Amino acid sequence: MAELSVDPYVDLYARRTSGMSASEVRALFSVAARPDVVSFAGGMPYVQALPTDHLQEVAAAVLRERADVALQYGGGQGPRTLRERLVMLMAEEGTPADPEDVVVTTGAQQALDLLGKVLIDPGDEVVVEAPAYVGALSAFSAYEPRFVQVELDDRGMIVEQLEEALLRGARPKFVYTVPNFHNPAGVTMSRERREQLVALCREARIPIVEDNPYGLLRFEGEREPTLRSLDPENVVYLGTVSKVFAPGVRVGWAVAEPGLLQRLILAKEAGDLCGSNLTMLITERYLQGERWRRSLEDLVAAYRRRRDAMIAALERHFPPDATWTRPAGGFYVWATVPSYVDTQALLAAAIERRVAYVPGTAFYPDGRGRDRMRLAFCYPTEDRTLEGIRRLGELLADEEELFRSMSR
């Protein structure tokens, strides 16, 4: 009875809610907002670099010229004119696509949810990388899959591990991957691995879901072909304007073959009727002309400097037996600390020292990752990054001392 008075609906929740819990990333949002904490936790883009004067003009023009559409309901697929701009963004990375094959979603996150809804029955297998984007794990989890994990190395997903899983009898509904500047691992899939993965999945008739939020944020080196460009028929492509423009407009998209696309649109309409015509038309207009390219160049330059600052700070302040990835783009460094450190347990102490990160466990469905942490370099300035990594290095040094004193 006591429990019932706390939550009268406790007996009514669907089974799938047992997998829902306040994520570590979420709990950190409030912490990250405190100005004295250097937060490497959230992957928040550097929106301060956006041209707000220009955006005021864009929004006013949309409301002046297209208010009837901008303020009204629309179809579930999103405006054709916006889909044409999104296809042009894909062309920037050499990926051909037809606007008819695109459904606009509330960020790429909603596309992950819709894919789960349309493809996953309880108990179905889904292949994810280990580690994997925490948002994909929570989106898919609502549909009660079993995760088959395939590990990463510096060249991305270890495709041989997937092959072995299939040989052992895994029958996944799809393979989910972030090939470029992986979240959280920071690594990029090599050309050879891409071709291997695409060939294997085509042969096994398993669709690939390619999530590519960071592709246009390359700091150096040569672009790799998207999986979709290697095999358009078997790759569902997910994009977003959150990193090349702004997350606040909530515009992402999926590109899929007609049968799957129709189901995604129907699931989208059942889920929220349609996206915001206002933010979709603002996004469309922003992506016209050339202004957005200059802003993107500014963003990439800023992120490159911030990555450099973080790598330099890690080399200076982290213990010699720690390692980390060196991303050629994107938002994230993935660090491995000595095994006597438990990054989950250490987080409270870190926040006390006014620095935050995401513990590695958030990115594995099986509780692994206690010796890992995701360090997002996208948001803090270089100075703040140096200071934050210094604080974290100090904490790790204290941990080492504690460990040694206990081992004596």
Add this chain to the structure above:
Amino acid sequence: MAELSVDPYVDLYARRTSGMSASEVRALFSVAARPDVVSFAGGMPYVQALPTDHLQEVAAAVLRERADVALQYGGGQGPRTLRERLVMLMAEEGTPADPEDVVVTTGAQQALDLLGKVLIDPGDEVVVEAPAYVGALSAFSAYEPRFVQVELDDRGMIVEQLEEALLRGARPKFVYTVPNFHNPAGVTMSRERREQLVALCREARIPIVEDNPYGLLRFEGEREPTLRSLDPENVVYLGTVSKVFAPGVRVGWAVAEPGLLQRLILAKEAGDLCGSNLTMLITERYLQGERWRRSLEDLVAAYRRRRDAMIAALERHFPPDATWTRPAGGFYVWATVPSYVDTQALLAAAIERRVAYVPGTAFYPDGRGRDRMRLAFCYPTEDRTLEGIRRLGELLADEEELFRSMSR
């Protein structure tokens, strides 16, 4: 093999997709867009009446003063400052609420989806009205419930029917209702029925989901208390700014007790991370001051005139044995035509005569409603409404003649 080449994923879809089909409402969106068709199909608000000059200022001010927030990610619950405005909208109808108990959603439609996700296991019973809002049926259907239907009369849901269903052993997860200016039926639940429903559900410990998109669009008569104001602990309240402001901003909300609220927020974050801070802050700013009240008064006056035009046209042009509801607010008239008419079969002929409606079958999960049609009076001007109902009346007269000639 032929089928596989059409859709290579045909074996991969989740079971829940078997209930997903292109709704009649959806198919009509494209028809409604043709300017020569008088569409009574979509419930599209009269956004042309909104103050677009003022809205340009609102959007510019948000981007000038709060771009850092407007363009960034936010938490899943939505900004506290917006939730305070939404609670004030509820106060306009005498419904007390705490901003802490509110989660902002992508229109009220997403709240329906999240409730389904959090509460419905496959096979669970859910009570809906007959007829019921088609969007609620499709949102819930994705979670594979069994619908228990309770009929409506001119005073809203016939609560005795629900009582009988419970006595026969129904154990629904919740009761879904649109008490004010029902979609599609146009009727409003009486004070007595409201008290009856709230008492019955409290006694049976079944939560009520009260969907109230049209409450502030009253043309005449006295406001009835919301169910939430009669029993805050057992009523989940859904609101939206789509009808008092604009659907294009996609801002709706749910008010729920803390345990359920937390699960809705987690499901929201898994589904799309967060809403658009840009449209949420624009909505917040629009709802400050008094300008929105004047616009709402203009809208209500326009909808009242349009309702009057439709009722007058129906009296003039519909057959004497047809009946219809006389809504005191909202968007919809629900018409019953002679039983020899099949409104679903007749739709193509109606469109040929350049008039559209939604056939009654869309609003029942069991195929009933062939002698009903939903006529939305919100969008066409009075002249267009007169002309559209004239066309529809002519078509019904031709149907009658055909029926009589076949009966001879």
